[in-house]
Amino acid sequence: MNTLQIDIVSAEGEIHSGEATLVVAPAQEGEVGIAPRHAPLLTQMRPGEVRVHDAGGEELFFYVSGGILEVQPHKVTVLADAAQRARDINEAAALDAKRRAEEALAKREEGVNYSSVQAELAEAMAQLQALERVRRQAKR
Amino acid sequence: MAGAKEIRTQIKSVQNTQKITKAMEMVAASKMRKAQDRMAASRPYAHKIRQVIGHLGNANPDYRHPFLIEREEVKRVGFIVISTDRGLCGGLNTNLFKKTLGAMQEWDKKGVEIDVCVFGNKAVSFMHRIGANVVAQNSGLGDKPHMEDLIGGVTVMLDAYKEGRIDRLFLVQNEFINTMSQQPELHRLLPIEPVREEEMLEHWDYIYEPSAEGLLDDVLMRYLEMQVYQGVVENVACEMSARMIAMKSASDNAGEIIDNLQLIYNKARQAAITQELAEIVSGAAAVE
Numbered sequence: 001m002n003t004l005q006i007d008i009v010s011a012e013g014e015i016h017s018g019e020a021t022l023v024v025a026p027a028q029e030g031e032v033g034i035a036p037r038h039a040p041l042l043t044q045m046r047p048g049e050v051r052v053h054d055a056g057g058e059e060l061f062f063y064v065s066g067g068i069l070e071v072q073p074h075k076v077t078v079l080a081d082a083a084q085r086a087r088d089i090n091e092a093a094a095l096d097a098k099r100r101a102e103e104a105l106a107k108r109e110e111g112v113n114y115s116s117v118q119a120e121l122a123e124a125m126a127q128l129q130a131l132e133r134v135r136r137q138a139k140r
Numbered sequence: 141m142a143g144a145k146e147i148r149t150q151i152k153s154v155q156n157t158q159k160i161t162k163a164m165e166m167v168a169a170s171k172m173r174k175a176q177d178r179m180a181a182s183r184p185y186a187h188k189i190r191q192v193i194g195h196l197g198n199a200n201p202d203y204r205h206p207f208l209i210e211r212e213e214v215k216r217v218g219f220i221v222i223s224t225d226r227g228l229c230g231g232l233n234t235n236l237f238k239k240t241l242g243a244m245q246e247w248d249k250k251g252v253e254i255d256v257c258v259f260g261n262k263a264v265s266f267m268h269r270i271g272a273n274v275v276a277q278n279s280g281l282g283d284k285p286h287m288e289d290l291i292g293g294v295t296v297m298l299d300a301y302k303e304g305r306i307d308r309l310f311l312v313q314n315e316f317i318n319t320m321s322q323q324p325e326l327h328r329l330l331p332i333e334p335v336r337e338e339e340m341l342e343h344w345d346y347i348y349e350p351s352a353e354g355l356l357d358d359v360l361m362r363y364l365e366m367q368v369y370q371g372v373v374e375n376v377a378c379e380m381s382a383r384m385i386a387m388k389s390a391s392d393n394a395g396e397i398i399d400n401l402q403l404i405y406n407k408a409r410q411a412a413i414t415q416e417l418a419e420i421v422s423g424a425a426a427v428e
Contacts, residue, residue: 009188011287011366013181029349042192043349044358068359070192070346077188079362081287093292094299097257097276104268104277114245117270121238128231135389 003055004036004073008062010080015062019055023076025069026050034071041071050078144412147405151398158394164228165387171283172319172380178284178373179316186370189363195346196356197334203353207360210331211307216253218275218297218306219244220329222313222371223263224379225279230386232314232322232378233262239324240312244272255306257293259372275300283380285372287365294365301330313371314378320385322378327371329364 006023008015023034026048032041045067052060068079197208221240223233244254256272258264261279268274276296281289300306309330314322348355 007184007188009185011182011185011362011369013178014184027349040346041349042195042346042355044355068189068192068355068362070188079185079189079192081362090291090295093288094276094295095292097278097292097296101258101274101277104264104274114241114248118238118241118245121234121241124234125231125238128234135393 002036004034004038005075006052006078007076008050008052008064008078008080010067015080016052016060018052020052020076021055022051022053024049024051025076025078026064027069032069034076037073038071038076040073041069043069045069045078045080050080144405144408147401147408151401151405154394154397154401158391158398161387161390161394165384165391168380168384168387172377172384175283175373175377175380176316179370179377182366182370182373186366189359189366192359193332193356193363196352196359203356205353205356205360206302207330207332207364208334214247214250214252214307216255216306217247217308217310218255218257218300218330220257220293220297220309220311220368220371221259221263221267222311222368222375223258223260223266224375225261225281226379227262228386229379229382232382233266236312236314236324237263237266239326241270243310243312243326255297255300257297259290259293259368260375281372283376285369285376287369290368290372291365294368298330298361298364311368311371313375316374316377316381319381322382327367329367332360332363 003019003021004023005018006020007017021035025032025034026046028044028046031048032043034041045064047065048063050062050064052062054060062078062080064078064080067081070077070079219240221236223236227233247254254273255275256267257276258267258274259278259281264274264277264279267277276293278289278293297306297309301309308328311327311329313325313327315325317323
């Protein structure tokens with residue numbers, strides 16, 4: 001057997017799946033070329049290009065913004081990131097999410113009053129149930 | 141013809157409402173199908189990443205990542221709550237909030253403080269209204285949620301966990317059972333429950349580059365983000381199916397109202413004609 005199974009998947013969907021003779025990926029420690037019967041390897045990827053030499057002789061290119069590369073003797077899996085990711089980008093996003101929360105927080109009173117909120121929710125549920133009952137009666 | 145005109149206008153307006161609810165029903169149905177596809181699309185990634193975690197855990201049993209360690213004492217817990225952005229989807233969000241609130245109250249009774257991270261407009265306004273301690277939020281994720289929109293909030297919670305500010309992290313979201321039923325579910329995200337043996341492939345001895353520890357860090361982070369992402373996608377599917385059902389019953393209701401009004405209208409018309417006839421006949425009789 002001189003091909004290997006290549007799967008490129010991301011959280012938002014499958015990107016590519018097929019047979020290949022050679023896969024070149026941007027590993028953390030430098031670009032790696034993976035031919036069939038490569039030793040099992042697990043590594044992070046930098047943003048870059050994954051090149052797949054198809055079993056049909058075609059060369060396919062996929063851009064990944066990082067991720068994890070897993071190699072088994074006849075199977076390569078690229079777990080591509082669905083989003084641009086870098087420590088600073090993550091932090092910026094985190095700060096953003098925090099800021100939004102704090103802005104909203106500025107205009108409200110303290111503490112959770114569980115009982116009153118639960119009463120409100122119960123009321124909403126009761127309303128929904130009443131609607132359901134009315135509907136059923138109307139059908140009869 | 142007393143009131144006939146008014147009844148006609150009423151029928152017209154209900155018909156217009158029915159048109160809208162029907163359109164919304166159809167839109168929700170088609171969006172639901174797409175959301176379900178998206179749910180399925182993220183599954184291979186989820187499966188794969190769980191296997192990798194299993195391998196990594198087995199490969200270096202000495203290294204214990206903070207995400208995997210069970211903490212004895214719980215002083216503060218985190219909740220990630222996923223709701224819809226828009227309403228008109230029946231009791232979907234109400235049920236979810238009820239579940240969340242129940243869990244929050246239980247911790248509260250034990251004297252445990254709570255941090256909340258919310259996704260979706262409805263949860264944002266609910267959590268702020270009840271005065272929960274919201275530490276991160278994002279809304280307007282749309283029908284096609286993207287990882288980028290979630291990373292911020294998730295990072296806030298994971299950092300809080302790493303730094304020991306929270307000792308547990310939960311995810312609350314609606315679970316898609318089928319088109320007719322959705323159920324609010326509460327999952328524990330952190331600490332991660334260990335991967336069961338049967339989920340693992342035959343054991344490979346990997347070469348790790350640059351180090352197994354660093355890799356585990358990265359993989360776990362992605363795993364958690366992915367779980368939240370899946371939750372969001374599933375919630376969209378729930379939203380759409382709940383809206384479809386709600387709009388379908390609204391259309392049905394409108395149909396019933398129209399039928400009833402039509403009946404009243406016909407009766408009124410008939411009564412008017414009868415009265416007119418009676419007047420003519422009695423008028424003629426008086427002349428004779």
